[in-house]
Amino acid sequence: MKHLLDSVFSQRRRALAGLLIGAFSATVSLAQVPAPIRIGMIEGLSGPIANTGEAVYRNLVWATERVNARGGVKLPGGNRPLLIERFDSKGQTEEALSALRSAVDRDITFVTQGNSSAVASALIEAINKHNEREPARQMLFLNYSAVDPALTNEKCSYWHFRFDAHADMRMTALMSVLREDQQLKSIYLIGQDYSFGQAVLREGRSQLAAQRPDVKIVGEELHPMARVKDFLPYAAKIKASGAQAVLTGNWGNDLTLLVKAAREVGFEGAFYTFYGNALGAPAAMGEAGIGKVIAVADWFPNVPTRESEAFYQSFRQRFPNPADDYVHMRMQLMIESLTQAIERAGAAGSVNAATIAAQLEKAEVTLAGQTARMRAADHQFQQPLAVAVMDRQGAPGAKFDVEGSGYGFRVIRNLAPQQAEQPHRCNMIRP
Secondary structure, three states, X not given: OHHHHHHHHHHHHHHHHHHHHHHHHHHHHHHHOXXXXXXXXXXXXXXXXXXXXXXXXXXXXXXXXXXXXXXXXXXXOOOEOEEEEEEEOOOOHHHHHHHHHHHHHOOOOEEEEOOOHXXXXXXXXXXXXXXXXXXXXXXXXXXXXXXXXXXXXXXXXXXXXXXXXXXXXXXXXXXXHHOOOOOOOEEEEEEEOOHHHHHHHHXXXXXXXXXXXXXXXXXXXXXXXXXXXXXXXXXXXXXXXOOOEEEEXXXXXXXXXXXXHHHHHOOOOEEEEOOOOOOOHHHHHHHHHOOOEEEEEOOOOOOOOHHHHHHHHHHHHHOOOHHHOOOOHHHHHHHHHHHHHHHHHHHHOOOOHHHHHHHHOOOEEEEOOEEEEEEOOOOEEEOOEEEEEEEEOOOOOOOOOOOOOOEEEEEEEEEOHHHHOOOOOOOOOOO
């Protein structure tokens, strides 16, 4: 019996020792894993614009995966991975500010947002105040889509960097195509009723007057953002106006539903859009959109280069579901720029929000043949722009479709960064 008990106790001691060794090894292993550099994404992940927020998240995750796959952010104390943390703003400014406070509580240095210029404006103001109040916990704001021109003009901030072309830059690119359409004699302006939508219509009026004074504006309307469920009344007014084209900055469901309604009422004119190449708009227009839906972007999948094609195909391999087909070069370049800035700040011996901002002002990055740089004077990214027209997949210049719709966008105009660049009205205050 004694031998049996000794054997049992011996087995238990060995088992306990094994558990302790395993726990110790796990602790050592965890201690060796470097803490990630966290980026707080503040975006509408529920509600009527949730699809745009989820699409952005996929882009940012893919961008950070690429950095992490090559070893992470290289710093003197060792490489560190990037990590995206999600904060749901529900598409509301107050919720976004609440999310920002949560990011502060978690000691997150970098926040990113874009799907609303009104939200971006509130975040800039809040971060300015926070950074002045708590210099030891300063933050940077990386903006990938909020394109109200004021954000890098009158409201410019040392702590805010915009990686999308602003509305006036996009309008200039669109107008380079519109002004050559000599058949166009009448146009309808429609947009979302907030700072960005108002800026689009304002700049549309200005550039039409300067470049095509012969084109008559037969209607102009602003509608509530993300609250209209039925655009048929708007579409009916557009058709009744006799407009040959629509100019709109609408995005998300506000664009998709507008396009669907226009098709239903039999509107046969063109759509000059900021975002007509994604999130359901091509499928909503269908055959009626071929040759008539025109969009402007920093990059299109059908840019005819090997680097661009490989870049797009790798995204589709990572996210094979056609519904997930929403890739933007600027979001990739944003993460590359941040990585470059952190590494340069680390090499200079100081890594904090202010020193990283000083390096981000000088960022110049290239990915898949696309090169862009940050303009230090106003923190407005300078990059190529392209204008494309909807076509059937497989037509010349339309190798790839959008979201499995069978329709793609064929590039018809390219603008180099210096052609897209515009003067600024920023009076940057530096710390």
